[in-house]
Amino acid sequence: MAIDLVLRRDWSARAPHGDYTQLESTKGVKVHYTGGRVDPGIVSDHDGCVALVRSIQAHHLDGNGWVDIGYSFVACPHKRVFEGRGLHRLPAANGPGLNAGHYAVLALVGSSGLVEPPDGVLHAIVDAVEYARELGHAGKEIKGHRDGYATECPGDSLYSWVRRGAPRPDGPTPPPETPSFPGRLLSYPPVTRGEDVRTWQRQMSRRGWELAVDGAYGSQSRDVCRGFQRRQGVVDDGIVGPVTWRLAWAAPST
Structure with missing residues (x-):
């Protein structure tokens, strides 16, 4: 071998x-x-x-x-x-x-x-x-x-x-499945807390953004959200709504 x-x-x-x-x-x-x-x-x-x-x-x-x-x-x-x-x-x-x-x-x-x-x-x-x-x-x-x-x-x-069985990466990796939007806006202030916040933070961390995966949507998460929104060409309001949530999984990584 x-x-x-x-x-x-x-x-x-x-x-x-x-x-x-x-x-x-x-x-x-x-x-x-x-x-x-x-x-x-x-x-x-x-x-x-x-x-x-x-x-x-x-x-x-x-x-x-x-x-x-x-x-x-x-x-x-x-x-x-x-x-x-x-x-x-x-x-x-x-x-x-x-x-x-x-x-x-x-x-x-x-x-x-x-x-x-x-x-x-x-x-x-x-x-x-x-x-x-x-x-x-x-x-x-x-x-x-x-x-x-x-x-x-x-x-x-x-x-x-x-x-998935640890396959060799001979072809393009399929995009990860997007979890359902949690039904509420993630915003700051005040701090929004919950597992939906942690799920979004974990995905942004996987994409290479620097933020704590702690389930608390504060100023750091808002700033990351704004940076990501600007990169995707959508309104940079720092709020994770349905569009920003979907893009966190669906948008191509750069």
Whole structure:
């Protein structure tokens, strides 16, 4: 099989802080995202991917006190796969009691910034899965981190792809289905709160807008709404009505 594997020595990985627990086989692979902001600039700068992987390892070693980076592999936008703990070694990222079941593959996308996985990331994930199956005795399962563990990881967009069977992106990705308009205007002031606000905020974050996904439509959400409305050529009143709601899902990403 073909895989563009970045070995530990090639990304200057630090030595582990102890011995790994060995794995003979797994049921498959679980897919993760960073859970924080990922700079969209890494799409055109592979050095940024290397720096990010190093920073994640440093956080896991020095912050979490783990023996090494918690992931088996890391998939980057350039269709490259970083060797983390690698094959036949217990990962740490799946959650207590769940690590022995699956290898852990991190996609370099986050909850803000770069939130939609580029095709190169998806190809790299599939390459890592096939590599783990061929040489690491991984089973057929491909799951998200949230399967069996209470977390938002790997994010809605990446999880939707996993649920579709993690296909290679050989064709255009269909636009996400637009949820029904909630029946009320989202506006500020005063602050509008609710799950409909959170749904809209999450979609805008997936589109690359910087805002907190907290279910509270305040000044930050209003300003993002105005910027989005101007980009779409509609009245920039900062109010999420039926038209702005629909465009959040239906308008092409730029």
